Amino acid sequence: MPGNLYIDIETLPPLLWPQHERDAYVRSRVPGTFKKPESIDAWCVENHDEQWGRAALDWRVSRIACIGVTWEPEDRDEVVSTCCMGGPTDEEERRMFTAFEYFIGDQKAHGAHIVGHNILGFDLPRLHLTSARLRHVMAGWFYEVSTEHRRRVTDTMHLAFPSRERVGLSDLACALGVGDKTGHGSEVLPLWLAGRHSEITDYCLNDVAITRSVYLALNGVTDARS
Numbered sequence: 001m002p003g004n005l006y007i008d009i010e011t012l013p014p015l016l017w018p019q020h021e022r023d024a025y026v027r028s029r030v031p032g033t034f035k036k037p038e039s040i041d042a043w044c045v046e047n048h049d050e051q052w053g054r055a056a057l058d059w060r061v062s063r064i065a066c067i068g069v070t071w072e073p074e075d076r077d078e079v080v081s082t083c084c085m086g087g088p089t090d091e092e093e094r095r096m097f098t099a100f101e102y103f104i105g106d107q108k109a110h111g112a113h114i115v116g117h118n119i120l121g122f123d124l125p126r127l128h129l130t131s132a133r134l135r136h137v138m139a140g141w142f143y144e145v146s147t148e149h150r151r152r153v154t155d156t157m158h159l160a161f162p163s164r165e166r167v168g169l170s171d172l173a174c175a176l177g178v179g180d181k182t183g184h185g186s187e188v189l190p191l192w193l194a195g196r197h198s199e200i201t202d203y204c205l206n207d208v209a210i211t212r213s214v215y216l217a218l219n220g221v222t223d224a225r226s
Contacts, residue, residue, distance in 0.1 A: 003073035005112035010065040013055035015088035068204035083201035178213035
C-alpha cells in the first residue's frame with residue numbers, strides 16, 4: 001500500500017425540502033405507541049427540530065456537508081490534509097467529489113489504505129451512494145474500495161472492538177489519551193445555517209486528526225509526523 005488515507009464526513013438534512021416535506025418526515029418518525037391524532041400532533045411539534053436535525057444521519061435523504069481527509073504517504077515524512085466542501089445541492093456535492101478526486105490524484109493516493117471511525121457503517125456507504133446518485137466518476141473508486149473493504153479499509157471502531165461493539169470516537173480517543181473532539185455532529189447544522197462553514201471544516205479535520213491518532217495508538221505507533 002502507498003500509504004493511509006484518513007477520511008471523515010459531516011452531513012446535513014435535505015435543506016432544500018419545503019416545509020410540508022419536512023413536516024411529513026418528522027411525522028414519519030412518530031413512535032408507534034402514539035395512536036391518537038392529537039397526541040401525534042403534539043409529539044411532532046415538541047420533537048420537530050430534533051427529528052429534522054437527525055435527518056442528517058438518514059442515508060436516504062441526507063446531504064454531505066464536507067469530506068475531511070488526511071493523506072499519510074509511506075515515502076514522505078509529512079502528512080497532507082484538506083477539507084472538500086459540499087452542501088445541500090447536487091452541484092455543491094459534485095464540486096466536493098471533484099475536489100476530492102483532484103486531491104487523491106495529486107497525492108497519488110488512488111491505491112491508499114482507507115482509515116476512518118465507523119467508516120464502514122457511515123462514511124463509506126454515504127460517499128459511495130451519493131457519488132453514484134450524482135453519476136460522478138468517483139463512484140467507481142468508492143465501488144472498488146467497498147468491494148475490497150476487507151483489504152483496503154480499517155474501521156477504528158472495529159479495530160478497538162472486533163466484536164463490533166459501538167463506541168464513539170471521543171470516548172475511544174480519551175481512553176487512549178490521544179486527545180478529544182472539538183465538538184459534536186449535532187452542531188454542524190446550526191453552524192451551516194449561520195454561515196460558519198470554516199468552523200465545520202475545522203471540526204471535521206480535527207475528527208480526522210483524532211482518528212489518525214487513535215489508529216496509530218491502536219497499532220502501537222508513536223507518531224513523529226505532523
